[in-house]
Amino acid sequence: MxxxxxxxxxxxxxxxxxxxxxxxxxxxxxxxxxxxxxxxxxxxxxxxxxxxxxxxxxxxxxxxxxxxxxxxxxxxxxxxxxxxxxxxxxxxxxxxxxxxxxxxxxxxxxxxxxxxxxxxxxxxxxxxxxPTDTLLPQQLLTRNTKLVSSRSQRNFSTGFYELLFDNDNLLRLLYNVPEVSSIYWFDPWLVSWDADRSTYNNSRIAVLNSLGNFSSSDNFTFMSADYGLVLHRRLTLDYDGNMRLYRWEDEGQKWVVSWQAIQTPCKIHGVCGANSMCSYIVGSGRKCSCLPGYKMKNHADWGYGCEPDFDFSCNKNKSTFLLLSHVEFYGYDYGFYANYTFDQCRDLCLQLCNCKAFQYNFGEDIYLRLPIGNNISNSIHVEEFGLDCSSEGTIQLDRTYVKSSENWKMKFMLEFASGLAGLEIICIFVVWCLLIRTQKNSDIDKDGYVIAANGFRKFTYSALKRATNGFKEEIGRGAGGIVYKGVLSDKRVAAIKRLNEANQGEREFLAEVSIIGRINHMNLIEMWGYCAEGNHRLLVYEYMEHGSLADNLLANSLDWKKRFEIAVGTAKGLAYLHEDCLDWILHCDVKPQNILLDSNYQPKVADFGLSKFQNRNVFNNFSFSKIRGTRGYLAPEWVFNLPITSKVDVYSYGIVLLEIMTGKGPSRSVHSIDDGKETEPKRLVTWVREKKNRAATNTPLLQEIIDPLLEGKYDVRMMETLVEVALQCVEEDKDARPTMNQVVEMLFRQHNYSQ
CATH class of the missing domain: 2.90.10.10 (Bulb-type lectin domain)
Incomplete structure (x- = not known):
């Protein structure tokens, strides 16, 4: 949205x-x-x-x-x-x-x-x-400013590409992600004078004028193709990493590119994400594809790159290599070795667990490491992934055609065949039009709900039964229904939730899932579709590789950094539901089981299900008569039958924070030891609050409440902030609790301070 x-x-x-x-x-x-x-x-x-x-x-x-x-x-x-x-x-x-x-x-x-x-x-x-991503005429780009691209065409948040003056006084384009940072324009192997640049310009300033001329203090300059005309212009660092100069065309009422920095988009670092390949087809632009044996992380965004579709073993006897011709990789280089034979390069890669590939003869071939037994052959790869860029252009073939004597029988047969072909084309066109019309009609539900353009769709019950192999692999269950793992027809792995009962009419159900399907946030689980046939009600979500926060806390798979990032991401997801959605939503069942973790352990809040939409900030209890929370995470408002607001989610989030820090669930009694004696069991909130109060008398707070599985490896200041935020969230008085946006701000402020 x-x-x-x-x-x-x-x-x-x-x-x-x-x-x-x-x-x-x-x-x-x-x-x-x-x-x-x-x-x-x-x-x-x-x-x-x-x-x-x-x-x-x-x-x-x-x-x-x-x-x-x-x-x-x-x-x-x-x-x-x-x-x-x-x-x-x-x-x-x-x-x-x-x-x-x-x-x-x-x-x-x-x-x-x-x-x-x-x-x-x-x-x-x-x-x-x-500036953000655009420089306007007369606007200066200086040593203190830079252009930063958007994340995607529709996501205007900060992206991965930057235009800035580097420390050597040169204007450059930079690919900047947490894992790697690299210059990709101008060509990083060129020294300044080979690129007609000058490092002797401490002013570091660049400007575009309305005539279409751009000039920089490092001697870089360009003129647009329509230089000299006074037009509306803008220089934008686009989300794909290319810098383009646009002019407004009155006749066509559109923006037209009059200059761009990079002509071949595959030279832009990270343009297809990690573990992927970019090929360039003249006239068709860029084409992204995953390496053999790899799959896309996010089918909606190549920026996330690809991930292995196999279980990697460090055993060198279980690895093989696949030849990729005319492929060049960059970043994460382990080293360069001169006078090494092919066998020596291969053996060195096999000895390194993190070696994904090696290159023999620079600029020629890459040998990709794969587990033995993969079903990808060299012949298939060369056809689909190999890209030969050695040709300078199209080769004209020298052909001579000699016209033979006219044959009336052959002419008749050709004309007859042409007539049949024409009739066939007409029939195909008519059938195609009918299919298109049928498809458009099928995209509209019988109650008038149009399938969203972002891929949100209606599934048949038989298709979801087939995807789950008859609902065999259960991956979770709750009061609302059972969740199964399934593989859709387009090979996407999905989590398919089968609701226990159809407590809504189909029209009401469709109205609500259509709203949920439009919600898009990096910390909210993405719904791909639904099924509403008879009494069957099913929801189709993206599948989370690492399961729930509850499972990971139990398995001790989360270090301190992951726990803090999960706390921040969960807060951001809930803040979006509460205050950033045009249709405001309460979750009403925030708990570790409903916080799922993707392949990078990034949290996504799940099960912010049906019948929880807000028209106002306060609800009457009748609206929530069929909603059930989870014992231990319920705010006092539920128990005392008070008006329900977004602060019920804040309370539950506070309990989750305490569980992340202590490793103890809210439903279990907590025993503490004073003077060598075990005290009476206490609620988690009471226990942590007492420890915090005792901290004023120099009693170590964190050492007593922190999860012992962390073995003392945590940031003290950030942990103290989590304790403070959690206890504010679980205040009995809802008005004393912060909003989720305020929680996000407090966590971000401490995170930035610690860095």
Whole structure:
């Protein structure tokens, strides 16, 4: 779904709604509300607008790209010389961090610069100093600024690619992910003078003008293909890692590329993710594919790359090598060895458990390490994965055609065959049209619910029964139903939940799953589809390789770093449900069993099921008459029949935090030892709170409550923060508990401090 965020939009004047304000500036004390689309600033030339509304305009700047606000009750305010963006809970999401004793004004210039200045015309803050992924004409790129790409075409959060001045004063493109960081433009093997660059430019400054000329202090310059015309232009570092100059075409009402940094996209590092290959087909662009024996991690995003589709053994006697011709890998190089034979290279790779492949003769062939017994043959690979880029272009074949004497019989047969072929083509076209129409009709449910374009779909009961092999492999169960592992027709592994009873009509069920299917967040389980046939109600989710948090705590497979990241990710997922969704949702059953872990141990909140949607912040108890939580994680509101709010999830989350830290479940009594004697059993919350109070008298808090399975390996400051946050979340008074967004902020603040 589209996130309502604060941004500037590049748009032509006549495309702006007539109901919009014509203000290009606001004074102190003014505020913009997300629920009022008319609350926008528009530059005097009508080209730029600033506000919450997204529509179809081109985004050139965002204030809060990594922390979107929800679509209700969010507000942008100008107070005491400070521009402040607040969420529905009045929590500060973003601010300019400025102050002024005199009155200030926020204005939007004709260049697209959002400027905050005081009465003395002193600029306190301007958006040109904080670019996101776009540089506008007259906007400077300096030693203190950089362009950072978006994550994907629809996800505007921070991506993997950066344009910046490096420490050697050179303008470069950088691929930057947690695992690796590498320069990919200009060619990293070139020294500055070979690339016509100069390192003698301590100013580090670059600028684009409206005529289409870009110049940098390191001597790099380019001109657009239409240089000399005064047009609307923007230089954008796109999500695919390529830097492109665009011009606006009035006739076609579209953006046209007039220059780009990289002509062959496969040279962009990480463009297909890890363990993958990129091939370039002239006229067709880039094509990504996984290495033989590997599979995509995320079918919706190549950025996640591929992962092994086999169990790797470090035993060198169980490994073999597959030849990949005309393939070049980069990153994670173990070493370079001169005067090594082929056998020596192979044997060295076999001795290293983390060796995935070796290259013999630089720039020629790669030998990929695979387990013995894989079913991938060299012949299949060479055809599907091999890419021969040695040819400089298309080769013209020299052919001579000699016309023979005319044969009327042959001519008749050819004309007859042509007639039949034409009739056949007409029949195929008619059948194709009918199939398309049938398909469109099948994409619309009988109650009018259209299948989502993102792959969310309706499954038949027989298809899901076939996918689960008759519902044989059970991977989980709860009060709502049993979860089975299955393989869909497109080979995706899925978790298929079979609900115990159809307690809703089909129309109500479809209305709710259609909302859940549109929810998209990295810390929420993704629903791929559903089944509603007769009394059968099934939900299809992505499969999580490492199971639930409960299983991993029991198996002691989580170190301190993983536990903290799980705490943060879970908080972000719940915060999104509470405040960032246009359809607000309460979970009502937050517990370790409903926090699932993917292949990288990243958490995804699951089972935020049906009949839990909010229209207001408070619900009557009748709306939740059939919802059952889990003993030990239930907030006091449930027990005392009080109004239910999002704070019930906050309470449950606090219990989960205590369980992550102590390794002890809330339903079990906790025994402590004082003066060598075991005290009476206590509830987990009471036990931790008493330990925290005793910490004031220099009694070691963490050593007594921390999970002994961690063996003392943890960050003391971060653990103290988790204890503090958890105890705030489990306050008896719901008003004393923080919101989930506030929890996220507290955890992030401590995480950044510790780094």
């Amino acid at each position: 589209d996130w309502p965020v604060l941004f500037l939009l590049l748009s032509l004047a006549f495309r702006l709604p007539l109901s919009f304000s014509t203000l290009d500036a606001i004074s102190e004390g003014t505020s913009f509300n997300v629920e009022k689309p008319e609350d926008v600033l528009i530059s005097q030339n009508g080209v730029f607008s600033a506000g919450f509304t997204l529509n179809s305009r081109t985004i050139v700047w965002m204030a809060n790209r990594d922390q979107p606000v929800n679509g209700k009750r969010s507000q942008l305010s100008l107070k005491i010389g400070n521009l402040i963006l607040t969420d529905a809970g009045k929590f500060t999401i973003w601010t300019t961090n400025t102050i002024s004793l005199s009155s200030v004004q926020l204005s939007l210039s004709n260049t697209g610069n959002l400027v905050l200045r005081n009465l003395e015309d002193v600029i306190l803050w301007q958006s040109f100093d904080f």
